[in-house]
Amino acid sequence: MTIKGIDVSSYQPSDFSTSGLDFVIVKATEGVGYVNPKMTTQAAHAREDGLVVGFYHFLRPGDMAAQAQFFTDRACSMEGDPLFADWEDPDVSSANKDQFLSEVKKLRGKAHRVGLYCNRDYWLNRDSTSNAGDALWIADYVNPGTPRITASWLFHQYAEHPIDSNLARFPDRAALRTWATVKGVSG
Numbered sequence: 582m583t584i585k586g587i588d589v590s591s592y593q594p595s596d597f598s599t600s601g602l603d604f605v606i607v608k609a610t611e612g613v614g615y616v617n618p619k620m621t622t623q624a625a626h627a628r629e630d631g632l633v634v635g636f637y638h639f640l641r642p643g644d645m646a647a648q649a650q651f652f653t654d655r656a657c658s659m660e661g662d663p664l665f666a667d668w669e670d671p672d673v674s675s676a677n678k679d680q681f682l683s684e685v686k687k688l689r690g691k692a693h694r695v696g697l698y699c700n701r702d703y704w705l706n707r708d709s710t711s712n713a714g715d716a717l718w719i720a721d722y723v724n725p726g727t728p729r730i731t732a733s734w735l736f737h738q739y740a741e742h743p744i745d746s747n748l749a750r751f752p753d754r755a756a757l758r759t760w761a762t763v764k765g766v767s768g
Contacts (some may be wrong), residue, residue, distance in 0.1 A: 582736075582750075582751070582753075583606075583725070583726050583748040583749060583750055583751070584603040584604065584632040584748065584749050584751050584752075584753060584754060584757060585601055585602050585603055585686075585746070585747070585748060586601060586602055586603055586604035586605055586606065586632075586633075586736075586746075586747045586748070586749060587605055587606075587744050587745055587746055587747060588605070588606040588607070588608070588701040588738065588745045588747060589605060589606075589607055589608065589619075589623050589635070589744070589745070590608035590617055591608070591609075591617045591618055591619050592621075592665060593619075593623070593744065594650045594747040595619050595622035595623050595626055596624070596626055597626070597744070598624070599627060599632055602627075602632055603632060603633060603749070603751075603753070603754040603757060604632055604633040604634070604747075604749060604754070604757060605623070605624075605627035605628075605632050605633075605634055605635075606628075606634075606635040606636065606637055606663070606665065606718075606736075606747070607623045607624050607627070607634065607635070607636050607637070608620065608636075608637055608639065609621055609637065609638055609649075609652060609655060609656035609657070609658075610638045610639070610648075610651055610652045610655050610656065611638065611639035611641060612639070612640075612643065612648060612651075613640035613641075613643065613644070613651045613656065614646050615639075616655050620636075620656070620657055620740070621657045622665055624636075624657055624698075631754075632754070633662075633663075633754060633757050633758050633761060634649040634658075634659075634662050635662050635663035635664065635665060635761075636652075636656040636657075636658050636662060636664055636665070637662075637664070637665040637667045637669060637698060638651075638656070638664075638665070638666060638669050638681075638685075639653035639667045639669065639670075640666055640667060640669075640670055640673045640677065640678060640681055641672075641673065642670065642672040642673055642677070645677050645680040645681040646680070646683055646684050648681060648684075649681055649684030649685045649687075649688060650684070650688065652664070652685065653689050658689075658693065660693070660762075661684075661692065661693065661758070661761050661762035662693060662761065663693065663694045663695075663696060663715075663716065663761050664685055664689060664693045664694070664696070665693050665695075665696045665697065665698045665716075665718055666678055666681050666682055666685070666695075666696075666697050666698065666714075667698045667699075668697060668698065668699040668703055669699065669700070669703070674707075675707060675708050675709040675710055676710075678697065678699075678712075679686040679710055679712045681694075682695055682697060682712060682713075682714040683715075686714065689761055692712065693761075694714075694715040694716060694761055694763075695714040695715055696713055696714045696715050696716030696717065696718055696735070697712070697713040697714055697716070697717055697737075698717065698719075698720065698736075698738075699718075699720065699731060700719070700720040701719060701720065701721040701728060701729060704717070704719060704732065705728055705730065707708070710734065712745040713732075716734075716735040716736060717732055717733065717734040717735060717736070718734070718735065718736035718737075718738065718747075719732075719734045719736070719737055719738070720737075720738040720741075721737065721738075721739065722738075722739060722740060722741065723739060723744075724739065725737065725740075725748050726737065726739070726748050726750075734750070735749060735750050735751075736748070736749050736750075737749075737750075
């Protein structure tokens, strides 16, 4: 069973439709210098409609500890909101993404699940450790819920137009919220 969600960044409006959705994952930060100017209003809009809210940080080359600190200091997350590393930059290595996940776990792991977003190619051809933290969020633009990987995934981004559309492997919103609020436990 799966539930539906979307992910948003500054490219989407703050008053996006939440009809039929159970979760929204909001871009918070990128590198050590960018904060999504719509993050707070996008998250508030989703929360007002009772959706589970998560946040992601777009990884850039550089100091992973500094990026983890930047993300955790600036994301307008509340306890229990899942936090994700967005691994798409070709100059960010598998070791870099692992270090970022570890740093965020140190900073926020007792109050947040910490996971990895990447596309199928990165997971199959660039990843060298199979480390996705608490959750793998895989982008593969195929039929919803059928990403072409053998690894266990919890979130699947299956379309990017007109908006990034996702499924999560939970029977309902309450199950996702329960998973997200389990403190200090991986997997």
